[in-house]
Amino acid sequence: MRAKRLVALNYYIQQRKSVSLDELCSHFKVSKNTIRRDINLIIANGTIEKVYGGVKSLVNSELVTFEHRHITNHDSKEAIATTAASLIEDGDFIFIDSGTTTVGLIEQLPPTIQLTILTNSLDIINVGATFQNIRLLLVGNTYKAETRSFVGLNMTRMISKYNITKAFMAASAVSIENGLTNSDLMEYDIKRTIVSRATTTYLLADYSKFNKATLLTYADFEEINVLITDKPLPPGYQHFCDAHQITVITSPITY
Template sequence: MPSSHLKNMHKRHEKIVDLLRQYESCNVSVLAQELGVSTVTIRHDLDELEQSGCIRRSYGRATLSQNFSFELEFREKENIRSESKQLIARRAADLVENGDSIIVDSGSTVALLARYIASNKKITLMTNALNLASELVADPRFTVMMTGGTLRADSYSLCGPEAEQAVRLHHFNKLFIGADGIDLLAGVSTTNAQDAQLNRAMLAACDQIILLSDSSKFGKRSFCVICKMPQVDILVTDSGISDEYRQALTQMGVTVIVAE
């Protein structure tokens, strides 16, 4: 499928989700009119969103699934479950070794990681997060690289083809990444298509994939899949993880670390 077609489809999916958030439910004809496309196209989009678990359809109308994960602005995310996020970031920092080259994705939990890395370690760190780069600009522990790309003001992050190309030109020991949703079947997901595409480039450029997430993200799905769970090497989470989730992830080959 051509990249332009995929981009248009993802934009429509995002708009559909926005409309369902605004109106709670919509029928096909209203969505087609709002997006300026045919009802056939809308039905195909709704099929995709329903299969991914993002929406529910009943009596000709679509509504968001209760398990759908919304994107919040960065400052909103910072204030949610902040204690758990600090515990997770502190524990994840222990996984960084002296001399490592790492990618740290944008996100409220992974943004805390760098401050907990031991002072005697020297690290090369690439990030697409403006807030993180500005925090580390004078920190002697880090050689900081930025991806470049297009700025997303709501997440303080860079994305797009330029960011993806910058990642592909390098190789790293570890990737520290967050998520908007984590589902045993759907995998790791986020709400933004460009973020997901950059995240997939990051996965391909790293030896080890380390996912940082508080337990509130479990069972949640967004419509942009980053990867399936078996691709994750290590999950660092909080004590809210259920025995069912922990056992299932372990069977998939994911090492689960509970930060307490």
């Protein structure tokens, strides 16, 4: 119950940018002492700070349009997707996350491959439907046009019945301190549950995503097993990956 309130509390603050303690107490129907304890936990994630009489957001929760993100760093994303596709084998049961990096992954698969794909991405569904031997499963019950994805709350029970061998995840931003972050509460629920269920979790992230944070942390950095990126990591990241047995694969752009 408290974990869900913390997520909802963080989301509420980020949406309003700045909010008083009295408003938070009224909205969540809890005491001021409870709100203060919750705020202290959220502050540790670096997404909010205290101000006189309340709190304010420290992150930019605005989503760039999917079309613009698809153009940004296109070559880097294509290189990462090509490498990720090479790690998929016949018989795998994989999850492919929504996002402009992961969407290119399915386009790199051989046409005869046989596997099952669980996804919440409209683009993955559309491309996957052209493969004769790919079985498609959809997660999410509400379509979100801005990200071309299906989202939903309380997806844990539905996702938990699947034994996912490989999960290919995207993130709006990545940092050692705040982990893998995104900006949507309903996507957060799906991403968090997928990471907890997958045998191997792959993060697909180009250089522009590092040392940043957005609204919600859906996984700690050390929860991933393989990081696929396009350039040498920022200072400290390689040491962190080595210490936590995270395999780093660099996929440079080829012309």
